[in-house]
Amino acid sequence: MIRFILRRLAQALPTLLAVVTVSFFLMRLAPGGPFDLERPLAPAALENLRRVYGLDRPLIVQFGSYLASLARGDLGPSFSFRDQSVLDLIVRGLPVSATLGALALGLAALLGVGLGIAAALRRGGAVDRLLGVGAALTLSLPSFVVAPLLQIAFGLTLRWLPLGGWEGGSPSHLVLPVVTLALPQVGALARLTRASLGEVLRTQPIRTMRSLGLPPARVTRHALRGALLPVVAYLGPLAAALLTGSVVVETIFGLPGIGRYFVEGALNRDYTLVMGTVLLVAGLVIALNLAADLACAWLDPRLRADA
Amino acid sequence: MTSPAGRALSRLGRTRTAMAALIVLVLIGLACLIGPGVTGREPERAYPDLRQLPAGLAAQPDPAHLGPALERLAFRMRVKLEAVAREGDTLRLTLRSDAGVDRRSLAYLPRSGLFGPPDVLEERDAGRSLAIAVPIRQLHFPLGTDVQGRDLLTRCLVAGRVSLAIGLAASLVALLIGVAYGATAGFLGGAVDAVMMRLVDVLYALPFVFFVILLLVFFRPSLLLMLVAIAAVEWLDMARVVRAVTLSLRERDFVRAARALGLGTPRIILRHIVPNTLGPVAVTATLLVPQVILLESFLSFLGLGVQEPQTSWGVLIAEGARSIEAAPHLLAGPAVLLIATLVALNLLGDGLADALDPRVG
Numbered sequence: 122m123i124r125f126i127l128r129r130l131a132q133a134l135p136t137l138l139a140v141v142t143v144s145f146f147l148m149r150l151a152p153g154g155p156f157d158l159e160r161p162l163a164p165a166a167l168e169n170l171r172r173v174y175g176l177d178r179p180l181i182v183q184f185g186s187y188l189a190s191l192a193r194g195d196l197g198p199s200f201s202f203r204d205q206s207v208l209d210l211i212v213r214g215l216p217v218s219a220t221l222g223a224l225a226l227g228l229a230a231l232l233g234v235g236l237g238i239a240a241a242l243r244r245g246g247a248v249d250r251l252l253g254v255g256a257a258l259t260l261s262l263p264s265f266v267v268a269p270l271l272q273i274a275f276g277l278t279l280r281w282l283p284l285g286g287w288e289g290g291s292p293s294h295l296v297l298p299v300v301t302l303a304l305p306q307v308g309a310l311a312r313l314t315r316a317s318l319g320e321v322l323r324t325q326p327i328r329t330m331r332s333l334g335l336p337p338a339r340v341t342r343h344a345l346r347g348a349l350l351p352v353v354a355y356l357g358p359l360a361a362a363l364l365t366g367s368v369v370v371e372t373i374f375g376l377p378g379i380g381r382y383f384v385e386g387a388l389n390r391d392y393t394l395v396m397g398t399v400l401l402v403a404g405l406v407i408a409l410n411l412a413a414d415l416a417c418a419w420l421d422p423r424l425r426a427d428a
Numbered sequence: 429m430t431s432p433a434g435r436a437l438s439r440l441g442r443t444r445t446a447m448a449a450l451i452v453l454v455l456i457g458l459a460c461l462i463g464p465g466v467t468g469r470e471p472e473r474a475y476p477d478l479r480q481l482p483a484g485l486a487a488q489p490d491p492a493h494l495g496p497a498l499e500r501l502a503f504r505m506r507v508k509l510e511a512v513a514r515e516g517d518t519l520r521l522t523l524r525s526d527a528g529v530d531r532r533s534l535a536y537l538p539r540s541g542l543f544g545p546p547d548v549l550e551e552r553d554a555g556r557s558l559a560i561a562v563p564i565r566q567l568h569f570p571l572g573t574d575v576q577g578r579d580l581l582t583r584c585l586v587a588g589r590v591s592l593a594i595g596l597a598a599s600l601v602a603l604l605i606g607v608a609y610g611a612t613a614g615f616l617g618g619a620v621d622a623v624m625m626r627l628v629d630v631l632y633a634l635p636f637v638f639f640v641i642l643l644l645v646f647f648r649p650s651l652l653l654m655l656v657a658i659a660a661v662e663w664l665d666m667a668r669v670v671r672a673v674t675l676s677l678r679e680r681d682f683v684r685a686a687r688a689l690g691l692g693t694p695r696i697i698l699r700h701i702v703p704n705t706l707g708p709v710a711v712t713a714t715l716l717v718p719q720v721i722l723l724e725s726f727l728s729f730l731g732l733g734v735q736e737p738q739t740s741w742g743v744l745i746a747e748g749a750r751s752i753e754a755a756p757h758l759l760a761g762p763a764v765l766l767i768a769t770l771v772a773l774n775l776l777g778d779g780l781a782d783a784l785d786p787r788v789g
Contacts, residue, residue: 261774263767
């Protein structure tokens with residue numbers, strides 16, 4: 122098991138290196154720079170700024186020094202947020218995105234898996250028939266449509282909840298963004314659970330248990346262990362996507378999370394901020410995929426032999 | 429029909445939801461294709477007097493909009509309206525100006541789009557007063573108009589052309605890359621397969637949406653760039669599916685026979701492997717199109733995708749979201765069309781998957 126984890130971590134390094142390289146050169150080769158302001162700077166001032174931030178050196182040297190500082194855990198200073206390091210900004214933005222993501226993940230998993238189980242246990246029942254169309258419907262609800270609709274309904278018409286903002290993460294400000302993030306995933310998870318559990322329930326061991334007269338609840342518990350494998354495997358990338366923030370949801374609800382910093386960084390050519398956020402997202406994707414694989418190995422002994 | 433494909437098709441025909449989804453898709457496609465020519469409104473034609481009309485079937489301009497529109501036109505024509513009388517679809521107006529009514533300014537009336545060409549009935553006071561008759565046009569805006577007074581229905585349909593075209597084109601590119609890549613990896617197997625699929629794993633771990641956004645922010649957004657960017661993200665699933673199917677096909681007798689007959693690898697892949705992956709490929713492709721359309725609208729919503737004067741559902745939804753308090757119908761129109769398309773595509777994909785599954789039915 123330890124060797125498996127170590128091997129996966131070793132495999133993650135080239136991926137992260139690829140992420141850093143691609144985003145570094147993509148940004149530097151693009152037209153425009155971080156000091157292109159509305160009013161152009163005096164050439165001497167621009168020259169000074171470029172020297173201070175090391176932008177006057179050859180590209181490959183800059184890349185080398187960026188990698189070197191990265192190895193020391195230093196993400197560099199932000200170009201657009203004066204006197205703040207990228208790490209400061211991430212430390213400020215990550216809790217926002219992570220709180221939203223974790224709540225949305227929990228809500229989606231609870232509702233989705235629950236509905237999926239209900240549908241699989243009663244084929245052709247009310248929940249099953251509802252999921253037939255309902256799952257496809259929630260999958261097709263874009264967050265940028267759901268968010269304004271929720272804002273109209275609960276913010277403007279009913280006036281129950283605020284339209285946006287963070288306010289230190291007060292619960293009333295969290296409801297609408299969390300629901301918007303979770304909604305499409307409820308359908309996806311429900312469908313996955315239903316298909317997987319339905320298949321396991323048809324297998325020979327489960328049929329044998331039934332014929333031996335085991336109580337239905339115990340049979341379901343046995344079936345669930347195997348049936349949750351694909352669900353857990355799906356939860357890994359999903360968690361990464363939700364935890365690192367949805368660009369759209371953070372934009373619409375005006376939340377100061379990672380997605381917002383990324384978009385603002387990209388628009389302002391804030392090289393280091395963009396690199397930092399992209400690297401953070403890639404790292405989380407890798408880590409959570411690994412976590413999902415470990416959870417799968419724990420659920421399924423056959424996968425452990427492989428590891 | 430006894431072939432597996434025929435059986436699958438007839439099974440699909442019996443699924444009511446899938447058939448309904450197919451019909452909805454065909455209707456939306458046809459509406460976008462021929463609709464803009466039938467609504468009678470140009471997508472770019474703005475009616476400044478009829479901004480943000482709500483959805484409705486009544487003919488425009490209705491009495492509530494007629495008065496302000498006439499006031500605005502009179503101001504432009506530098507005349508005073510002395511008498512306004514409506515007889516059916518014709519307005520009888522008496523215009524007055526102390527400097528004399530300039531007949532050339534009558535052209536403002538038809539130019540507003542609300543009236544037909546005016547007839548001069550009578551001239552009094554040495555040209556200082558003019559009685560005219562103007563036909564009122566009967567305009568219909570079933571979905572209302574946008575902030576600039578453009579017909580929302582026509583714009584939705586024109587936008588649908590762009591959204592659907594990008595969805596299909598990008599999916600096709602992703603399909604070609606995915607099938608070629610997956611079939612090659614699966615058929616060659618061994619070290620080549622390991623390296624190729626390892627690359628796919630690495631690409632999966634990349635925060636691709638972030639890269640697409642970077643690409644579109646840094647280089648000027650264009651349709652071609654977006655097409656390439658979307659296709660580059662979406663081929664991975666297809667490659668995995670095709671590889672898995674190919675692995676199981678590789679050892680089958682007909683492939684061995686082809687090899688024994690001395691056929692080359694490219695020929696076997698093209699003639700024997702790829703045609704047999706069609707079922708799963710069709711399902712994956714059907715579910716891919718809604719993902720692509722969603723990604724396109726997402727990028728357009730952020731202002732990184734389709735640019736003015738072209739429009740897409742994402743662009744219209746973004747416009748609607750901006751004026752949601754004043755005119756909710758601006759969001760409703762394009763959103764309903766987009767969601768209906770996505771739901772129908774997802775349901776069709778589900779139906780196709782069920783129909784092709786030999787274990788069911």
